[in-house]
Amino acid sequence: MPELRRDPVTSRWIIIAVERAKRPDDFRAVPSVPKAKECPFCEGFERATPPEIAAVRTSGGRNEPGWRVRVVPNKFPALMIEGDLDRRGEGMYDIMNGVGAHEVIIESPKHLLSLTEMAEESLREVFRMYRERLLDLRRDSRMVYGLLFKNVGEAAGASLEHTHSQLIVTPIVPLRVQTEIDRSKLYFEYRGRCLLCDMVKQELQSGIRLVCETQQFVSFEPFASRFPFETHIIPKRHHSHFESIDEGAMGELASILRTTMLRIEKAVNHPPYNYLIHTSPLNTPPLEHYHWHFEIIPRITRVAGFEWGTGFYINPVPPEHAAQYLREVRIP
Amino acid sequence: MPELRRDPVTSRWIIIAVERAKRPDDFRAVPSVPKAKECPFCEGFERATPPEIAAVRTSGGRNEPGWRVRVVPNKFPALMIEGDLDRRGEGMYDIMNGVGAHEVIIESPKHLLSLTEMAEESLREVFRMYRERLLDLRRDSRMVYGLLFKNVGEAAGASLEHTHSQLIVTPIVPLRVQTEIDRSKLYFEYRGRCLLCDMVKQELQSGIRLVCETQQFVSFEPFASRFPFETHIIPKRHHSHFESIDEGAMGELASILRTTMLRIEKAVNHPPYNYLIHTSPLNTPPLEHYHWHFEIIPRITRVAGFEWGTGFYINPVPPEHAAQYLREVRIP
Numbered sequence: 327m328p329e330l331r332r333d334p335v336t337s338r339w340i341i342i343a344v345e346r347a348k349r350p351d352d353f354r355a356v357p358s359v360p361k362a363k364e365c366p367f368c369e370g371f372e373r374a375t376p377p378e379i380a381a382v383r384t385s386g387g388r389n390e391p392g393w394r395v396r397v398v399p400n401k402f403p404a405l406m407i408e409g410d411l412d413r414r415g416e417g418m419y420d421i422m423n424g425v426g427a428h429e430v431i432i433e434s435p436k437h438l439l440s441l442t443e444m445a446e447e448s449l450r451e452v453f454r455m456y457r458e459r460l461l462d463l464r465r466d467s468r469m470v471y472g473l474l475f476k477n478v479g480e481a482a483g484a485s486l487e488h489t490h491s492q493l494i495v496t497p498i499v500p501l502r503v504q505t506e507i508d509r510s511k512l513y514f515e516y517r518g519r520c521l522l523c524d525m526v527k528q529e530l531q532s533g534i535r536l537v538c539e540t541q542q543f544v545s546f547e548p549f550a551s552r553f554p555f556e557t558h559i560i561p562k563r564h565h566s567h568f569e570s571i572d573e574g575a576m577g578e579l580a581s582i583l584r585t586t587m588l589r590i591e592k593a594v595n596h597p598p599y600n601y602l603i604h605t606s607p608l609n610t611p612p613l614e615h616y617h618w619h620f621e622i623i624p625r626i627t628r629v630a631g632f633e634w635g636t637g638f639y640i641n642p643v644p645p646e647h648a649a650q651y652l653r654e655v656r657i658p
Numbered sequence: 659m660p661e662l663r664r665d666p667v668t669s670r671w672i673i674i675a676v677e678r679a680k681r682p683d684d685f686r687a688v689p690s691v692p693k694a695k696e697c698p699f700c701e702g703f704e705r706a707t708p709p710e711i712a713a714v715r716t717s718g719g720r721n722e723p724g725w726r727v728r729v730v731p732n733k734f735p736a737l738m739i740e741g742d743l744d745r746r747g748e749g750m751y752d753i754m755n756g757v758g759a760h761e762v763i764i765e766s767p768k769h770l771l772s773l774t775e776m777a778e779e780s781l782r783e784v785f786r787m788y789r790e791r792l793l794d795l796r797r798d799s800r801m802v803y804g805l806l807f808k809n810v811g812e813a814a815g816a817s818l819e820h821t822h823s824q825l826i827v828t829p830i831v832p833l834r835v836q837t838e839i840d841r842s843k844l845y846f847e848y849r850g851r852c853l854l855c856d857m858v859k860q861e862l863q864s865g866i867r868l869v870c871e872t873q874q875f876v877s878f879e880p881f882a883s884r885f886p887f888e889t890h891i892i893p894k895r896h897h898s899h900f901e902s903i904d905e906g907a908m909g910e911l912a913s914i915l916r917t918t919m920l921r922i923e924k925a926v927n928h929p930p931y932n933y934l935i936h937t938s939p940l941n942t943p944p945l946e947h948y949h950w951h952f953e954i955i956p957r958i959t960r961v962a963g964f965e966w967g968t969g970f971y972i973n974p975v976p977p978e979h980a981a982q983y984l985r986e987v988r989i990p
Contacts, residue, residue, distance in 0.1 A: 333882035334845070334853060335838050340882045340971045404964070404972045417860045418853075419881045475963030483962025492963070500968030506667050513666070521666060521750075528749045549751045550665035550672045602967035623966055630815025631807030631824070632736070634955055635934035636832030639672045640736045 328405055328424025330497070338501060341424055343404045367488035369393070369435035376401060379429060380458065382451050394448065395455045396432040403428035404494055411468070411497055425468055427495040431455055438489045440478070440596070442588050449580035452491070453571070456603075459493055460569040464608035469495045471503060471607050474568070479598025482625045499607050506604060507616050514615035522617035523564050530562075535649045538585055540578040545586045547645030547652075553627055554643035555590055555597075555652070559583060559620035566613035568605040583620065588657040590624060597624040660737055660756025662829070670833060673756055675736045699820035701725070701767035708733060711761060712790065714783050726780065727787045728764040735760035736826055743800070743829055757800055759827040763787055770821045772810070772928070774920050781912035784823070785903070788935070791825055792901040796940035801827045803835060803939050806900070811930025814957045831939050838936060839948050846947035854949035855896050862894075867981045870917050872910040877918045879977035879984075885959055886975035887922055887929075887984070891915060891952035898945040900937035915952065920989040922956060929956040 328343040366374030372389045375398040386392025399407075405426030413422045433452045434444055441449060456474050463469045476491040477484040499507070513521040529535055529546045537545040537557055545559045559582055561575065571579070590597070605618040633639055660675040698706030704721045707730040718724025731739075737758030745754045765784045766776055773781060788806050795801045808823040809816040831839070845853040861867055861878045869877040869889055877891045891914055893907065903911070922929070937950040965971055 331882040333880065334857065335841055336834070337837070337841060338882065338884070338969060338971075340884055340973055342976050343972050343974055344976060416881075417864075418856055419860075471968075473964060473967045475967050477962040481960070483960035494964050494968075496968065496970065500970055502668070502967065502969035505669070505969075509667055509669060524750055525666065528751075532749070548665065549748075550663040550670065552670070552672055600963035600966055602963045604967065621966070623963075628813070628815035629961065630809040631932035631934045631955075632805060632826050634932055634953070635805045635807050635834065635936065636803075636826075636828065637670060637834035637837075638828065638832055639670075640675050641672055642675055644674050644676060 327409060328403070330422045330424050332420040334418055334420070339498065341404050343402070343424065365437055365486065365488050367430075367432045367486060367490060368437050372396075375430075380455065380462075382455065391435070393435055395451050396435075397455060397459060398430050398432070400428040400430050400492065405496065422497070425497050427463055427469060427493065429459060429493045431459070431474075431491045431493065433489045433491065437487075439487055440587070440591065441476075441489055442584055442591060444489070444584075446577070446580045446584055449584060450576045453576045453579055456491075456493070457569045457571055457576075460605075460608065463493075463495050464569070467609065468497055469608055471496045471499050472605070473500070473503075473602060474605075475600060475602040477600055479625070482598035482600050482623075484598070495608075503604060503607070507606070507613075510617070511615045520564050520615055520617050522560060522619065526560055526562055534646045537589060537649055537652045538582060540582050542575050542578045543582045545582050547649040549645060551641055551643075551645040551648070552639035553623055553625075553641060555594055555624045555626070555648050556641075556645070557586055557590065557622040557652070559586060559622070560617065561619075564614075564617055566606040566610075566616045566618060568603050568618045570612070579620075585657070586622065586652075589652045589655050590622065592657050593652055593655045594624055594626060597626050599624045659741060660735070662754045662756050664752040666750055666752070671830065673736050675734075675756065697769055697818065697820050699762075699764045699818060699822060700769050704728075707762075712787065712794075714787065723767070725767055727783050728767075729787060729791060730762050730764070732760040732762050732824065737828065754829070757829050759795055759801060759825065761791060761825045763791070763806075763823045763825065765821045765823065769819075771819055772919070772923065773808075773821055774916055774923060776821070776916075778909070778912045778916055781916060782908045785908045785911055788823075788825070789901045789903055789908075792937075792940065795825075795827050796901070799941065800829055801940055803828045803831050804937070805832070805835075805934060806937075807932060807934035809932055811957065814930035814932050814955075816930075827940075835936060835939075839938070839945075842949070843947045852896050852947055852949050854892060854951065858892055858894055866978045869921060869981055869984045870914060872914050874907050874910045875914045877914050879981040881977065883973055883975075883977040883980070884971035885955055885957075885973060887926055887956045887958070887980050888973075888977070889918055889922065889954040889984070891918060891954070892949065893951075896946075896949055898938040898942075898948045898950060900935050900950045902944070917989070918954065918984075921984045921987050922954065924989050925984055925987045926956055926958060929958050931956045 332339050369391045378398050380397040381393040382395040383393045405424045411422045460472045472495045510521045535547045601622045606616050701723045710730050712729040713725040714727040715725045737756045743754045792804045804827045842853045867879045933954045
């Protein structure tokens, strides 16, 4: 059973996931990403993954070919679905059991390397699956927060190249999300408006950090971007929970994410990247003060001692320049 | 002039350092670390760096050979020493000028790649220089927080391989440090004791996470280690400010850091790593509730979408295993 441990100085929780453990000597070399031939995410290799949790299918039965999107448990889960939290102490330290969920969303039966190779309609099916998984897991009261994310490229932590995303559900609200919610609440109490709604308005008005937009979404470089070409996508209208997204919005999200990633891939030559969705905790009603959004983080600068020590980031590219570059780059 | 910008959602400050800027297309390839022949940190190449700020010398004058430790301004500074903060807004966003200091401490005139190749006495001279730079800079009231850190290896953000460390002085207390200070203060108010003093006692008593110790210092794997082989070194007795360190303690610190790094380098085959010193803000009197310490972060696992999104870390190696491994590894 994985263990959640809290650092008393920073309040930061970490997960000790022995199921993912290697012997210490295995750290001598970072393993490289296996190539196509042996890919367990490809259609026809369904037996190479743990049994599937959900799928969108054209044909076939469970764990058989014929799927278009497929969800399986992570083979090396960071958190486990069985058991209770059992919060306890060890002297001054806090521990609880690593209860939660860790799923992989395989986005295509084909061995595609990027979501930009997918049709918008296929991407929309991925988002529909994101929504379905959150709605399913929120019925379990131990499941408090669902983080959907994607790692692309070895430098961004991917261990398989076949296009996929992941969902980790934690039994507590993560510190980083709680900070965003707390800050947004403070703003709401002070101004009576949602912080991110105001930010969308300011960005649309100034336009200097915009990448692209649809009727319902805007894609922009944040004012305080941590990294060159960091890009956020956010619904223009207020929505606190990703899983309340409707069909029309999913189609637009597929379109704006695909266009944004095409621009980033062209501008920075297919960089390794992460994306993640910040949304409200599963067990909360609609929140007036929090607003879900996508964060795309190209991994082209290194995090070093200064960043670890301070929480500051040094960004050599002003987001206004990055935005202009992304707007002007020619895409198919 | 670099610019400090605050993200309104997270309160995180970032530095837009255009002086370090490249054209967006330069991000297409991450440059590799230049090799020995052209190293600007080697003795005899003093003209290749900006004019020196301080040095420990056996012979020679300013910017001449004959030094043992040498401090120069960073050629691509993240913050600049001239000017005022000029705090201002841009709509809902907060900005100030990037005032501060960014120095490089060249630890040896020889092209050494690791501090473990240095004699303890030379390392002690490096720590003496750390102290001297902090004491010098704290006389300027704009200099609020001094972070000493080291990047080793390309994956850890180093751009030169010659053994060196850096000092960045910021005009505000960084969020991460402020969090540690706030949490420690809360603990002090509740229990009347320093959180880190209590932690040292618990670690010495249990012994399961210890790496090594001297009379005045202990080196251990933190209970909630973010990364495999993350190691902290901390004075056993309470000291809030690194710059109040005395000669005896500097000698012991040189010894325990060298031994700890020898063990890590042997155990994990010379990994890329960062270290940093967390200490109290320059402008504070001695604090009862905060306790300076070293954090050593080997960079052998990747930070990915889950970590960015939550602030959680997934560590596949329990610190108790890592500590045992480090204790048992044979070093010269």
